[in-house]
Amino acid sequence: MTSPADHDPDGAEPARDQDDPAAEEPARSSKLPAIVLTAAVALLVASVAVAGWFGVAWVQAANDDGLEYSRARDEVDRVAQAAIVTMNTMDHREVDEHLANWADATTGTLHDEVTKLTEENKQQIRDAKAVSKAEIRSAAVRELDERAGKATVIAAVATTVSNGDGEPTQKYLRIEASLTRTDAGWKLDAIGPVPYAPPGQ
Numbered sequence: 001m002t003s004p005a006d007h008d009p010d011g012a013e014p015a016r017d018q019d020d021p022a023a024e025e026p027a028r029s030s031k032l033p034a035i036v037l038t039a040a041v042a043l044l045v046a047s048v049a050v051a052g053w054f055g056v057a058w059v060q061a062a063n064d065d066g067l068e069y070s071r072a073r074d075e076v077d078r079v080a081q082a083a084i085v086t087m088n089t090m091d092h093r094e095v096d097e098h099l100a101n102w103a104d105a106t107t108g109t110l111h112d113e114v115t116k117l118t119e120e121n122k123q124q125i126r127d128a129k130a131v132s133k134a135e136i137r138s139a140a141v142r143e144l145d146e147r148a149g150k151a152t153v154i155a156a157v158a159t160t161v162s163n164g165d166g167e168p169t170q171k172y173l174r175i176e177a178s179l180t181r182t183d184a185g186w187k188l189d190a191i192g193p194v195p196y197a198p199p200g201q
Contacts, residue, residue, distance in 0.1 A: 072146050079186040080153035080177050081136045087191055088134035088159050088173075092126045107180055107187035131168075132161045142176075149181030154194070 083105040090098050099122070102114045139155040155175050162168040178190045 069144075069146060073141050073144055076144055076151045076153065076179060076186055077139060077141050080141070080151070080179055080188070081139050081155065083179075083188045084139075084153075084155050084157060084175055084177055084191065085134045085136060087188065088132060088157060088175075090125065090130055090132045092129045092131060095122045095125050105188055107182050108189040110189055110191065111187070129164045130161075131163075132159055134159045137172075151179045151181075151186065153177050153179065 086101050086105045089101075099114060099117060103111060106114055135158045137156040137158055139153060141151060142154050143150070143152040145151070153176070155177070157173045157175050159171050159173060160168050161171060174194050176192060176194050177188055179186045180189045181187075
């Protein structure tokens with residue numbers, strides 16, 4: 001006979017034996033997706049972190065290169081403007097001093113030309129009572145090859161020139177100067193006028 005205990009009055013299935021291996025199947029299968037998801041998230045976070053680090057490092061390196069180039073450009077501009085003013089400034093009362101400034105601002109063949117001026121040349125300047133002063137109105141670095149140590153600068157220059165007892169006259173020049181980087185910094189290696197129309201003309 002069947003015992004009443006063998007039947008659930010509500011018709012429910014009898015409870016499984018806890019030692020039955022089949023009872024653990026749902027629990028094991030439910031844990032697997034969670035483990036895989038956790039690992040995937042960890043890998044994603046790690047890859048994003050690595051990519052972010054490389055991205056920041058690359059941007060910083062690019063910005064460093066740009067910053068260094070900008071600094072070099074500013075230095076070329078500063079040196080060129082000062083050198084152009086120097087090369088267009090002369091006072092017959094201080095010829096030797098001005099020629100020494102010219103020599104200090106130049107290099108290469110331009111430097112050789114300055115230092116080869118004779119006493120006769122200097123006396124001609126004194127006899128003419130020449131006085132010239134220059135002012136940079138605008139300037140721009142047209143070319144800069146930092147690796148080769150070469151640069152070109154264009155400048156609009158206003159010069160005031162007088163000879164003897166004559167009235168000073170003002171002239172406008174557009175000057176192109178090329179520079180070379182030396183152990184002592186950037187120096188002019190060539191300088192000359194290029195066509196220039198003053199404002200309003």
